Amino acid sequence: MIRSSKPINNIHEAVKSELIRSGISPGRIHPPLGATSPELKLAGFIKQKHQDVCVSPEGYIPEEETLTEGILREAMDYYGKDYTERTISINVRSQMSSLAKNFDTLYERTIAEAQNLHVRCPRMVLGEVYMIPVKEYDAEAMKDNEVKFIDRIGAVEKYIKSFQAINGRLDYSREDYKYERVCLLLVDFEQTPAKIYGHNSELYDDGLLDRKSDAFIDELSWETFTVNILNTYNARFGKGSDK
Numbered sequence: 001m002i003r004s005s006k007p008i009n010n011i012h013e014a015v016k017s018e019l020i021r022s023g024i025s026p027g028r029i030h031p032p033l034g035a036t037s038p039e040l041k042l043a044g045f046i047k048q049k050h051q052d053v054c055v056s057p058e059g060y061i062p063e064e065e066t067l068t069e070g071i072l073r074e075a076m077d078y079y080g081k082d083y084t085e086r087t088i089s090i091n092v093r094s095q096m097s098s099l100a101k102n103f104d105t106l107y108e109r110t111i112a113e114a115q116n117l118h119v120r121c122p123r124m125v126l127g128e129v130y131m132i133p134v135k136e137y138d139a140e141a142m143k144d145n146e147v148k149f150i151d152r153i154g155a156v157e158k159y160i161k162s163f164q165a166i167n168g169r170l171d172y173s174r175e176d177y178k179y180e181r182v183c184l185l186l187v188d189f190e191q192t193p194a195k196i197y198g199h200n201s202e203l204y205d206d207g208l209l210d211r212k213s214d215a216f217i218d219e220l221s222w223e224t225f226t227v228n229i230l231n232t233y234n235a236r237f238g239k240g241s242d243k
Helices: 006-021 081-085 103-120 155-164 200-205 225-237
Strands: 041-043 048-050 053-055 088-094 126-133 181-188 195-197
Touching (some): 006 053, 006 088, 088 103, 103 126, 103 155, 126 155, 126 225, 181 225
Parallel strands (some): 088 126
Antiparallel strands (some): 181 195
C-alpha cells in the first residue's frame, strides 16, 4: 500500500483542498485537485525537479530562460526566475518505517531541496508537509501481508526538534536551508480512526513526549500551516498576491 503512494497522495489532496478553502483559485494549483499530474518542474541552483504541489503566481506568464549559473548552466528553464520565485511550492513526504536508521539521509535531502530553490530564488515561499507514524509499521510482517506495529517512539522528539530547526524562514536574505513553514504530521495509525497529533498536550497525555522536553509540535501543526504559508507570501510579495 505504501509503495503504491496511496497514503501520501491523500495528503497531496488535503494540501490542495486547504489552499482552495483559503481562497486560492483551483486553476492556480498544480497538479489540479484530484490529479497527480502535471506537476511544475522548477529549476533551482543545482537541479530541475517536479514539485509536489504548487500555487502559480497570478499576473505572471512563464518565460523561457537559459540558465547561466551552477550545474544547470546552459539548461533551459521553461518558467523563468520571476515566475518561479513567485510560485509557492509545497513538498509532501513520509517515512513509515526505520525512522531512526534513515533519518540522516532523509533530513539532508529535505534541507537540500530548500537550498536548491532558495539559492536561485531567495524570496520563494516553500512549504514542507512530512508525515511519520508514532509507532512504526513492522516491515517484516508486511512481507506476509500482515499489518503490525513496532512500539518504538524514541524518534518523536528528535523529529520535532529537527523540523523546528528548519521551520519559519521569515528573512529571505539568509537561512536558505529553511522552509517558510513546515508541517510535521505525527500519526498513530494503530488507532481507528488514525490519530493526528497537533499539540504537545496530546503527546504528553499519550506518553509520546516528556513534559520536560523543549520540543514543541504546536508550531509545526497542520491547523495553521496553510494560513502561515499564505501570510508569508502576502508579506513578501504584497497583499492580495495570493488571490
